[in-house]
Amino acid sequence: MKKFNILATALAFTLSIGSAEAAKVRIGYWSSGVSLGFGSFLEAGKFMEKQGLEVEYVKFPDVNAPTKAMAAGAIDFAIGASAGSALSVASDGLPMSIVLATQVADLDFVVLAESPVTKMEDLKGKKIGMSPAGSATAAITSAILIKNYGMAASDFQAVPGNDSRLAQFLAQKEIDAAALRTVTIALLPELKMRKIGTFREEWKKITGKDAPPVLGVGLMRDAWMKDNPGAPAKVIAGMRSAFEAGKADKDGVAKALMAAGNIPEADAKAYAALWDGIYTVSMEPADIASLKAEFEVFKSVGAVKGTLPDSALNAAPYEASKAIK
Incomplete structure (x- = not known):
C-alpha cells in the first residue's frame, strides 16, 4: 500500500508538471504603435512556446482594447496595456494585476x-x-x-x-x-x-527623477494566475527572453515587423534600432515605486481616481521567472 501511495504521488506530480507545461495563455496586444514591434517579434520567435506554453495571440485595433478584453475575460495577459487604463482598473479593484513594466514613454x-x-x-x-x-x-x-x-x-x-x-x-x-x-x-x-x-x-x-514614465505594462488576469500556478513565471520568462533577443538581433526585429505590419525595410530597421530605448521587461522595486508615483500624478490631474492597492502591483511572477532559463 505504501509503495502504491508513493507511485500515485509521483504520478500526480508528473501530471501536474505536464499540465503546467501545457498551460494555455491568450496574449493580447495593440496591433499598432509600440506594441506592434514587441508583439510581432514575440510571436515570430515563439518565445512563449519555448517555455512550454500553448499560446493564442489576439490583436486589437485600439490602445485601450486589451485592458477591456481582460476585464471581459477574453485574454489572460496583455503585453503592453496602457499604464493609464491599467492603473485605473487596478484602483477600481478589478481582478487583474500589473506584473511588469514593458514600455517607457519615449x-x-x-x-x-x-x-x-x-x-x-x-x-x-x-x-x-x-x-x-x-x-x-x-x-x-x-x-x-x-x-x-x-x-x-x-x-x-x-x-x-x-x-x-x-x-x-x-x-x-x-x-x-x-x-x-x-x-x-x-x-x-x-x-x-x-x-x-x-x-x-x-x-x-x-x-525629480531621471527615469521616464511607464507607458505600457504587462497586465495579467488574476483568475488565470490562480488556475495555472507556475505558468505566470513562464510567461514573464518568455517576455524576458524576447527582450534580450531583440536587443541582440535588430535584423530579426525588423524582419518580424516587415512580415506582421507590411512595413518597408528601411522603416522596420529604423524602428528596430530604437528597441533598447522603448522597451523594458522589469518589475524591480524601482519599477513599482515609479508606477505608484505615476498613479499619484495621474490622480492629481483627474486621470485616475481612488487608491492603488499594493496587491495590484504583483512582482511574484517576475521574481519567480528569474529561476527559469
Whole structure:
C-alpha cells in the first residue's frame, strides 16, 4: 500500500508538471504603435512556446482594447496595456494585476518646422494631438501641461488619434502640435518637424527623477494566475527572453515587423534600432515605486481616481521567472 501511495504521488506530480507545461495563455496586444514591434517579434520567435506554453495571440485595433478584453475575460495577459487604463482598473479593484513594466514613454512634443510655436509654454490655447483618452500618453501629456506650465484642462484642446493619424493631422495643419513616439518620428523623415520638448525631461520636472514614465505594462488576469500556478513565471520568462533577443538581433526585429505590419525595410530597421530605448521587461522595486508615483500624478490631474492597492502591483511572477532559463 505504501509503495502504491508513493507511485500515485509521483504520478500526480508528473501530471501536474505536464499540465503546467501545457498551460494555455491568450496574449493580447495593440496591433499598432509600440506594441506592434514587441508583439510581432514575440510571436515570430515563439518565445512563449519555448517555455512550454500553448499560446493564442489576439490583436486589437485600439490602445485601450486589451485592458477591456481582460476585464471581459477574453485574454489572460496583455503585453503592453496602457499604464493609464491599467492603473485605473487596478484602483477600481478589478481582478487583474500589473506584473511588469514593458514600455517607457519615449515621446517628443513636436510642431512643424515652420510653426510659430517654439516652446512648451506656447501650447496654451492650442490643439495638441495625443493618444486617445484613457491612454497613458494622454494622461502624461495632461499632467505635463498642467503641472509644469500651470495650464488648466480647458487651456488646450486634446485631439485623439494613433501616431500615423496625428502625423497626418500635423502635416495638414489641423493641429498645432503632437506628442509622438520617437519611433514614429524616425519613420517620418519627410515630415519636417521640430522638437519643443520630451516626455523624459518634462517628467523629471514633475518627479525629480531621471527615469521616464511607464507607458505600457504587462497586465495579467488574476483568475488565470490562480488556475495555472507556475505558468505566470513562464510567461514573464518568455517576455524576458524576447527582450534580450531583440536587443541582440535588430535584423530579426525588423524582419518580424516587415512580415506582421507590411512595413518597408528601411522603416522596420529604423524602428528596430530604437528597441533598447522603448522597451523594458522589469518589475524591480524601482519599477513599482515609479508606477505608484505615476498613479499619484495621474490622480492629481483627474486621470485616475481612488487608491492603488499594493496587491495590484504583483512582482511574484517576475521574481519567480528569474529561476527559469
